[in-house]
Amino acid sequence: MRVGGMNAFSRRGACPALSAPMQTGDGLLVRLNPVAGGLAPKSLIGLCESALRHGNGIMEVTARGSLQIRGLSPDRAGLLAAEVDALGIAVRTGVPVETGPLAGIDPQEIADPRPLAEQAGAAIEDAGLTARLGPKVSVVVDGGGQLTMDAVSADVRLKAVRAEGEVLWRVSVAGDAFSATLLETVDADAARDIAVAALRMVAEKGRAAHTRDLSERQLASLAGWHCFAPPSVLPDISPTRGEIEHFSPLSPIAKVEPTTKVAGGAPSAELPISPLVGEMSGRTEGGAVERPRSPIGLFNLGAGHALGIGLPFGSMAAQPLLELAGQALQLGSTEIRLAPGRALLFLGLTESASASLQASASALGFVTSPVDPRTRIAACPGTPACASGRIATRAIAETIASESADLFDASLTLHISGCAKGCAHPGQAALTIVGDENGAGLVVDGTAKALPAGYRPGYDAARGVAGIAAAIRNARHPGETAAACLTRLGATEIAELYRRN
Ligand code: SF4
Numbered sequence: 001m002r003v004g005g006m007n008a009f010s011r012r013g014a015c016p017a018l019s020a021p022m023q024t025g026d027g028l029l030v031r032l033n034p035v036a037g038g039l040a041p042k043s044l045i046g047l048c049e050s051a052l053r054h055g056n057g058i059m060e061v062t063a064r065g066s067l068q069i070r071g072l073s074p075d076r077a078g079l080l081a082a083e084v085d086a087l088g089i090a091v092r093t094g095v096p097v098e099t100g101p102l103a104g105i106d107p108q109e110i111a112d113p114r115p116l117a118e119q120a121g122a123a124i125e126d127a128g129l130t131a132r133l134g135p136k137v138s139v140v141v142d143g144g145g146q147l148t149m150d151a152v153s154a155d156v157r158l159k160a161v162r163a164e165g166e167v168l169w170r171v172s173v174a175g176d177a178f179s180a181t182l183l184e185t186v187d188a189d190a191a192r193d194i195a196v197a198a199l200r201m202v203a204e205k206g207r208a209a210h211t212r213d214l215s216e217r218q219l220a221s222l223a224g225w226h227c228f229a230p231p232s233v234l235p236d237i238s239p240t241r242g243e244i245e246h247f248s249p250l251s252p253i254a255k256v257e258p259t260t261k262v263a264g265g266a267p268s269a270e271l272p273i274s275p276l277v278g279e280m281s282g283r284t285e286g287g288a289v290e291r292p293r294s295p296i297g298l299f300n301l302g303a304g305h306a307l308g309i310g311l312p313f314g315s316m317a318a319q320p321l322l323e324l325a326g327q328a329l330q331l332g333s334t335e336i337r338l339a340p341g342r343a344l345l346f347l348g349l350t351e352s353a354s355a356s357l358q359a360s361a362s363a364l365g366f367v368t369s370p371v372d373p374r375t376r377i378a379a380c381p382g383t384p385a386c387a388s389g390r391i392a393t394r395a396i397a398e399t400i401a402s403e404s405a406d407l408f409d410a411s412l413t414l415h416i417s418g419c420a421k422g423c424a425h426p427g428q429a430a431l432t433i434v435g436d437e438n439g440a441g442l443v444v445d446g447t448a449k450a451l452p453a454g455y456r457p458g459y460d461a462a463r464g465v466a467g468i469a470a471a472i473r474n475a476r477h478p479g480e481t482a483a484a485c486l487t488r489l490g491a492t493e494i495a496e497l498y499r500r501n
Contacts, residue, residue, distance in 0.1 A: 021077045025386030025418075026056060028072040030080060033065075035090040037103065037114075038337035038347065041329035046087040048322035054080045058385060060315040064152055065101060065340040070385065094130045095199070096138040097121040098154070101295060101339035102147050105347070107302040109145030110160035111167045117141040120158070120192045127196050132203035137210060139195055146299050150177035150292040152340050155202065155211040156195045161185060173198055173219065174212035177292075183223040198222050291410075294370035295339035298354055306337075307346045307354040310367030313379040313397055313424075314342035320364040327360050343367075373401040373408040378425035382418030382435065389418025390435030391458035399462035404469035411481035414465070415448065422448030430483050431468070431494075433461050440464070442498045444491040453495035467501025468494055 021028035039047070047069070051059050056071025072080060084091065097120050099113040100106075120139055124130065140154035149157075157180050159170045169191035172180035184194060201218050202209045214222075295308040309324070328336065334348030346357060362368045367375060377400065380386065382393025393416045400407075400414065408414070415422070415429035420436060425448075432443040434452060440461035441452025456464045468486075471493075476485045486494060 021072060021074075024070070025388045026058075026071045026381065028074065028077050029068055029070050030072065030077060031062070031066045031068045032084065032089070033067070033092040033096070033338070035092050037099070037101075038335040038345075039089065041325045041333050041336055043087050043089050044325040044336050045322055045329070047084070047089070048318040048325065050080050050083045051318040052322075054083075055318075056385070057318045058315055058381070059311075059318050059321055061311050061338055061342045061344060062314060063340060063342060064098070065338040065343075067338055070381070094121060095124050095133055097124070098138060098140050098149065098152065100142055100145065100147050100149050101337045101345050102145055102299065102301070102306060103143055105301055105306075106143075106145035106147070106299070109143040110162055111143045113141040113143035113158075113160065116158060116169065116188045116192060119188070120195050123192055123196045124199060127200065129196070129199050129203050132207065133199060134207040134209065137199065137202060139199075146293060147295055147339065148177070148292055149340065152176060154180075156198050158191045158195060171195065171222075173214070173222075174210065181219060183219060194222055292341075294375065295341045295343040295345060296367055296370045296372070296375070298351070298358075299345075301347075304347065305349055305351055305354050307349055307357060308339060308343045309346065309358070309361045310341070310343040310372070310375060312365065312367055312374045313377065313394055315381065315394070316366065320366075324357075324361055324364055324366065328357055331357055333357070373405045374398075376408040376410075376412065377401060377414045377416065378429070379416040380418050380422075380424035382416070386418055388421065390437070391416075391418055391433070391440050391461065393418050393424075393435075396433065396440070396458075396461045400465045403462065404466050407465070407469040407472060407482055409482050411483035412486070416461075417448035420449050430486055431465070433465070442495055444486070444494050453491055454499040456499065464498035464501055467497045470501075471497050 021030045047067070048059065051057060051069045054072055054076035055069045058070045060068040060070065062068060069080065097117045099117050100109075102109065104112045104114050117139075120141060124139070138154045139156045140149045140152055140158070142149040142157065142159045144160050153176045155173060157170075157172045157177070159172070159177070161168055161170050163185065168185050169188055170182065170185045171191050171194045172182045174181055184190075186194065198211055198214070201214055201222075202211055205213055296310045297308055299306040299308065325336065328346050328349070331349055331353040333346045333353075337345040337347065339345050346354070349357060358368050374397070377397045379393040379397040380389070382389035382391055384392070397416050400416075412431070413425070413429040415425040415432040417424060417432060417434045420434055422432075422434070428445060428447055430445060432446060432448050432450070434441050434443060434448045435458055436452070438452075439455045440458045442454050442456075442464065443450045443452050471489065472482055472485050475489060476482070480488075
């Protein structure tokens with residue numbers, strides 16, 4: 001397999017499937033998701049060897065659970081692709097339809113999500129939507145259980161729920177489990193059809209569109225869809241027609257504001273409530289969602305165990321990863337799954353073999369505890385891996401994690417960004433350290449794009465954070481979280497602590 005020329009690679013912001021690597025600060029990056037959900041240990045060993053041969057030897061597992069290999073040249077990316085083929089690893093193509101990392105093997109899951117995921121993927125393909133949707137459009141099919149997909153954002157989410165002894169699927173759009181808009185709770189066929197209908201509407205809006213761009217009226221029509229459109233006729237209905245004809249004030253689900261206008265300016269019928277409520281508004285389940293469980297640790301699968309091991313800040317050199325996969329193979333692991341939350345799940349191990357692998361992983365520098373402070377820090381590759389980087393993000397992060405570990409209770413997020421682009425954490429963080437021409441800037445309660453309140457030399461940023469940690473240690477009231485204490489100290493004081501320590 002040969003990949004295309006340099007220009008074909010350079011589309012920033014695109015998801016780099018294996019055949020379309022992305023240009024980054026440290027050469028090309030390829031991202032791959034095995035179709036089968038997991039990799040044989042021997043395949044992961046082979047991938048690590050390829051990464052060492054052709055890339056800069058840095059491998060990553062992303063927050064969404066994709067594997068990335070960095071630092072490739074165009075020729076080398078082609079060779080890598082050929083080797084992935086030779087290893088027999090079939091990689092996912094088309095619109096990503098993602099299931100949880102324990103899909104189909106977790107006795108606690110409500111339903112195996114894989115059949116519905118397969119059907120939804122095939123229906124999206126059959127509807128000709130793959131080429132019409134942008135590369136970041138995705139669908140999540142979540143069967144529930146010990147490791148949910150709650151923290152993973154998607155355009156369409158299908159989540160298994162139990163209702164009066166039956167399994168139904170809660171359909172929501174645009175966000176993670178906390179922020180998505182709930183449309184409807186229906187059976188598997190209807191869930192698949194609503195997913196396809198929603199993606200048709202997105203495709204109509206162009207390749208930059210997502211379900212978050214759909215209008216309230218479109219959402220209302222999707223929510224009432226199954227009442228008016230038998231699944232068998234769905235593929236024949238254009239999104240525009242469907243949008244108009246299936247909207248009905250009589251829908252038990254679709255609700256819009258009384259003043260909302262429908263297309264063409266006519267006022268809609270009087271309906272009481274906006275549909276723009278979170279998936280977790282509790283309409284079907286009546287409960288709030290707990291914080292998703294970390295994939296790091298031991299999971300009982302009834303017939304066996306899964307051991308979750310994290311990559312510090314989502315990345316690891318290929319050599320220690322290769323060693324870990326080799327040991328897993330020796331200990332009897334049959335499959336290694338990629339898990340959202342920057343982790344690998346090792347299947348097929350006994351409890352004692354899991355303990356051995358965990359000890360080796362820890363010695364090799366992997367994350368083996370869900371409360372490891374490194375899981376609370378977002379850090380991009382920075383220098384030297386990324387040409388845009390101004391500070392050595394990972395080295396700073398390692399120092400802070402080991403020297404200021406007590407700063408990191410569950411309330412606090414620290415983001416260390418090589419430049420203002422903020423690749424590792426686009427949102428706000430309690431503390432952000434960002435590299436620019438003045439050194440390592442500190443942003444309090446903002447993003448990497450904000451103007452820093454204070455600076456230190458890049459090599460010395462960790463000491464500034466140690467100063468903040470020491471102040472929190474002294475000032476904290478009993479029971480007060482680190483984040484609450486930071487708020488009480490105030491941004492000016494925090495910036496001063498960072499600067500002068
Ligand atoms: S944020 Fe980090 S990874 Fe992204 S461009 Fe800047 S230095 Fe590179």
